[in-house]
Amino acid sequence: GPSQTITEAPRWLSTDLRDGNQALIDPMTPARKRRMFDMLVRMGYKEIEVGFPSASETDFAFVRHLIEDDLIPDDVTISVLTQAREDLIERTAQSLVGTKNGTIHLYSAVAPLFRRVVFGVGRDECRAIAVRGTELVMKYAEEYLQGTDFGYQYSPEIFTGAELDFSIEVCEAVMDVWQPEGGREIILNLPATVEMATPNTYADQIEYFGRQISRREHVAISLHPHNDRGTAVAATELAMMAGADRVEVVSAADDARLI
Ligand code: KIV
Secondary structure (H helix, E strand, O other): OOOOOOOOOOEEEEOOOOOOOOOOOOOOOHHHHHHHHHHHHHHOOOEEEEEOOOOOHHHHHHHHHHHHOOOOOOOOEEEEEEOOOHHHHHHHHHHOOOOOEEEEEEEEEOOHHHHHHHHOOOHHHHHHHHHHHHHHHHHHHHHHOOOOEEEEEEEEEOHHHOOHHHHHHHHHHHHHHHOOEOOEOEEEEEEOOOOOOOHHHHHHHHHHHHHHOOOHHHEEEEEEOOOOOOOHHHHHHHHHHOOOOEEEEOOOHHHHHHO
């Protein structure tokens, strides 16, 4: 309502460096990525998604470069994106070996259009993809990332086009595997993969999600706005007022080729 105001900055993640998904035809070079990473650090980001290491040799090598050349400040957490396939998850975990703080970000589509047209699966199988992916992330994190302060993020892709109760059901099943608790949060990132409604609708979806989800104190509710309708900033502000904790943004993507 009108009494809601935003009184503090959200917890930000920069997703500027991701170009393995929604990929650029001509991806950024490692040198350009490096300049951008250094700039994002200077801007003060504490969470930076550095790429999609299983998607290309370039992205894998870039993550290794950041870690092996000790370019990540101790108070910065890097994050890497993956789909829910075992070979990709293993490679993703391998990319993080030796990092102090690292997050694996797993996503799988939950919307009915994707279930029907892309995967040809029903709700149970769709939920199982997210559950199995989470189990595999934990398995490979245990195998490769013993020395890392390790975090986990799950995104029900096309959240804005999915049945809310089904998104919640999938996130609950994912949490049953990850078992969030004090000192072991889960980031549930709720993307407007397609910005298909007015900003108040996104905010209502976020508010409902936050009210229904269990273990709320151990969940970071994260926004991932898109700007198809030109209202991403408004949607983000309303969704913050509706209870979200964290925002994933691009600060410089439009200028990426100029840096
Ligand atoms: O927009 C989107 O759905 C994404 C997911 C990978 C979170 O970027």
